[in-house]
Amino acid sequence: xxxxxxxxxxxxxxxxxxxxxxxxxxxxxxxxxxxxxxxxxxxxxxxxxxxxxxxxxxxxxxxxxxxxxxxxxxxxxxxxxxxxxxxxxxxxxxxxxxxxxxxxxxxxxxxxxxxxxxxxxxxxxxxxxxxxxxxxxxxxxxxxxxxxxxxxxxxxxxxxxxxxxxxxxxxxxxxxxxxxxxxxxxxxxxxxxxxxxxxxxxxxxxxxxxxxxxxxxxxxxxxxxxxxxxxxxxxxxxxxxxxxxxxxxxxxxxxxxxxxxxxxxxxxxxxxxxxxxxxxxxxxxxxxxxxxxxxxxxxxxxxxxxxxxxxxxxxxxxxxxxxxxxxxxxxxxxxxxxxxxxxxxxxxxxxxxxxxxxxxxxxxxxx
Amino acid sequence: xxxxxxxxxxxxxxxxxxxxxxxxxxxxxxxxxxxxxxxxxxxxxxxxxxxxxxxxxxxxxxxxxxxxxxxxxxxxxxxxxxxxxxxxxxxxxxxxxxxxxxxxxxxxxxxxxxxxxxxxxxxxxxxxxxxxxxxxxxxxxxxxxxxxxxxxxxxxx
Numbered sequence: 001x002x003x004x005x006x007x008x009x010x011x012x013x014x015x016x017x018x019x020x021x022x023x024x025x026x027x028x029x030x031x032x033x034x035x036x037x038x039x040x041x042x043x044x045x046x047x048x049x050x051x052x053x054x055x056x057x058x059x060x061x062x063x064x065x066x067x068x069x070x071x072x073x074x075x076x077x078x079x080x081x082x083x084x085x086x087x088x089x090x091x092x093x094x095x096x097x098x099x100x101x102x103x104x105x106x107x108x109x110x111x112x113x114x115x116x117x118x119x120x121x122x123x124x125x126x127x128x129x130x131x132x133x134x135x136x137x138x139x140x141x142x143x144x145x146x147x148x149x150x151x152x153x154x155x156x157x158x159x160x161x162x163x164x165x166x167x168x169x170x171x172x173x174x175x176x177x178x179x180x181x182x183x184x185x186x187x188x189x190x191x192x193x194x195x196x197x198x199x200x201x202x203x204x205x206x207x208x209x210x211x212x213x214x215x216x217x218x219x220x221x222x223x224x225x226x227x228x229x230x231x232x233x234x235x236x237x238x239x240x241x242x243x244x245x246x247x248x249x250x251x252x253x254x255x256x257x258x259x260x261x262x263x264x265x266x267x268x269x270x271x272x273x274x275x276x277x278x279x280x281x282x283x284x285x286x287x288x289x290x291x292x293x294x295x296x297x298x299x300x301x302x303x304x305x306x307x308x309x310x311x312x313x314x315x316x317x318x319x320x321x322x323x324x325x326x327x328x329x330x331x332x333x334x335x336x337x338x339x340x341x342x343x344x345x346x347x348x349x350x351x352x353x354x355x356x357x358x359x360x361x362x363x364x365x366x367x
Numbered sequence: 368x369x370x371x372x373x374x375x376x377x378x379x380x381x382x383x384x385x386x387x388x389x390x391x392x393x394x395x396x397x398x399x400x401x402x403x404x405x406x407x408x409x410x411x412x413x414x415x416x417x418x419x420x421x422x423x424x425x426x427x428x429x430x431x432x433x434x435x436x437x438x439x440x441x442x443x444x445x446x447x448x449x450x451x452x453x454x455x456x457x458x459x460x461x462x463x464x465x466x467x468x469x470x471x472x473x474x475x476x477x478x479x480x481x482x483x484x485x486x487x488x489x490x491x492x493x494x495x496x497x498x499x500x501x502x503x504x505x506x507x508x509x510x511x512x513x514x515x516x517x518x519x520x521x522x523x524x
Contacts, residue, residue: 055424055440056461082421082439090423093434100502102509116514145513147506154430168432177425179436191428192435199426199437233389234460236422240415240446241456243381247422247442248392248460254430277426277437 023068037061046251046280047071051321052078053181053200055250055279072202072321079322082181090177092235092244096254096277097154102230103281106155108223108258114152119229120281155226156256156273165258165271187313194296194312198289199278201319207284209309210291218295218307222274225258229281253278255286259294262301272301380478387477387487388470390495392459396466398497402490403469409482411472414454415446417464443467453478 024031038045038061048060052075060078067073103119106112118124159165169191178193185193198206213220232252235244255276263269274294276286296312298305308314318324391399419441426437445457445467455475457467476486 050438053438054421055438058462059441085419085421085441087421087423087439088442088444090436091425091440093425093427094437096426096430100505102505103512117509118512118514119509120512142508143511144504144507145511147503147510148513156429157431168427168429171427171433175433177434177436179423181423181436181439192433195426195428195435196437234422234424234440236442236458238444238456238458241458243385245456245458246385246389246392247440247458250424250440250460252426256430273429275429277430279438 023066032065034058034061034065037064043281044069044071046278046282047203047285048074048078049279050282050285051075051200051202052082054078054082072325076322076325088238089236091247092237093171094232094234094250094252096228096232096252097157099152099228099230099232099252099254100249101152101228102251104152104226104228104230106224106226108225109155109158112155112226113158114150115148117152152228154228154256156258159225159258159271163268163270166262166273168273185316187316189312189316191293191297194316195275195277195289195293197316197319198276198292201289202321202324203282203285203288205319205321206288206292209295209315210288212307213291213295213309218298218305218310220272220274220291220294220303221260222291222294223258224287225256225273227253227255227283227286229253229283251280253280253282253286255283255290257287257290257294272297383483384474384477387473387491388458390491390498391457391470391473393498394494396463396469398494399466399469399473399490402493403472406485406489408472409476409479410450411447411475412450413445413468414448415444417443417445417457417468419443419462419464445471447471447475449475449479451479451481 038057041061041064044064045057045060048063048071049055049057051071052060052063054060056078059081060074063074063077063081064071066077101114101117101119103121104114104117106116110116156165156168160167178190178196180193180196185197189197212218214222230251231249233249234247236247237244253276257274257276259272259274261269261271272294274290274292274297276289276293278285278289292309292315295307295309296315298310303310305311420443421439422442424437424440425434427434440460441462443457443459443462443464443466445464446454447457447468448454453475455471455473455478457470457472457474459466459470473486473490476482477491
């Protein structure tokens with residue numbers, strides 16, 4: 001139990017002052033700007049936006065700077081900021097099929113309509129540290145080619161035309177969309193809540209869980225049906241305007257996992273799906289999310305559900321790194337009173353143990 | 368992006384407003400301000416003071432299914448009324464409330480029979496050209512990374 005303590009104000013103030021000094025580092029080294037963080041550490045900014053659950057590049061960059069690069073601390077700061085602004089409402093659901101694609105790959109179809117587009121990727125790099133990048137490196141201008149006017153339909157839509165893959169659960173206009181920022185989690189949770197939870201969940205946690213399904217803990221035979229990254233338009237139905245107003249565009253990554261089939265006596269077998277969606281270019285995150293989304297559908301699909309990744313209460317209760325870090329790190333706060341009572345109990349137990357032993361020894365000596 | 372439309376019925380007026388809002392939301396505040404400086408701004412008052420807030424952004428399960436809450440985004444909004452009566456609304460992603468204010472002003476002008484021609488020609492059209500050029504540049508860069516080593520036919524060579 002944590003009991004509030006008083007005192008130490010001066011020391012706390014000085015500790016924060018020291019933190020600010022250390023955060024700045026060597027003052028002879030130029031200060032890093034938010035634009036530099038946003039432009040040059042872009043994937044870190046994407047992660048903070050995704051797990052902070054707030055799309056705002058500048059705020060995420062500020063959070064990274066303030067947190068000295070500690071991503072979970074930065075995510076915590078962004079989550080806390082959300083509480084300072086009123087919510088105007090919810091956007092129209094984004095249409096990822098109309099994404100201005102910057103990258104789009106499929107590991108299931110080599111000749112996917114619209115083509116395989118690598119975009120800016122670490123794939124096929126040699127993972128060797130590049131000393132040129134240490135300072136003053138000026139990259140070449142990107143190559144250009146004539147842009148195709150062909151549509152880039154989702155791979156799952158192509159499979160869906162032949163009935164080879166299950167359709168997405170249809171929208172029910174009467175059912176409210178679950179929001180775990182408004183209502184506390186309860187189980188069993190519907191897929192909308194699970195996806196919201198996974199979308200803001202810790203990348204490392206989801207990566208480990210996704211990996212565990214590949215290693216046999218809830219295997220579901222995944223293929224990366226499609227991964228796409230690019231800009232998607234956002235619209236918001238504004239009551240005062242009377243129509244859905246355009247808000248601009250956001251960068252999103254989407255992963256469609258295509259998994260082992262199911263069928264029944266009444267339904268022909270077809271592939272099943274797992275889905276991942278995240279802010280920015282967050283490929284590992286969306287792939288992990290899609291694996292775990294599919295694993296969490298075990299019961300719905302009549303699979304044996306015994307692996308950690310298939311246990312929604314376990315997954316959803318431990319995916320949030322702000323919650324996790326809050327509970328783990330609160331152990332640092334003064335627990336003096338609690339500890340004193342434990343200490344008292346331990347002393348008493350040890351005394352009883354010593355007395356009992358002494359009695360035995362006396363008895364043995366007497367015999 | 369929608370092409371410029373002639374304003375006849377209420378539907379095409381709405382489409383024209385939406386097309387202008389799209390261009391403005393995609394443009395940088397400084398660029399909008401630069402274009403607005405080139406025209407005479409009509410007398411107007413704030414109906415809603417520019418303010419910041421959040422919207423919950425939604426996706427769909429599988430990309431095309433039931434909606435779910437993905438995460439929030441910062442937005443700004445404003446509303447103005449011209450002295451001639453037209454009411455304009457400005458909404459945009461981000462925390463630049465002045466940008467929302469300028470969008471609202473443009474939206475009001477787009478609805479004014481007297482002003483719509485000038486705001487379209489001197490503000491929206493040049494911004495649209497810049498937005499389209501930027502999209503085309505990105506599309507051309509992206510196109511150069513299209514994989515075509517798969518087009519080899521097996522047994523060839």
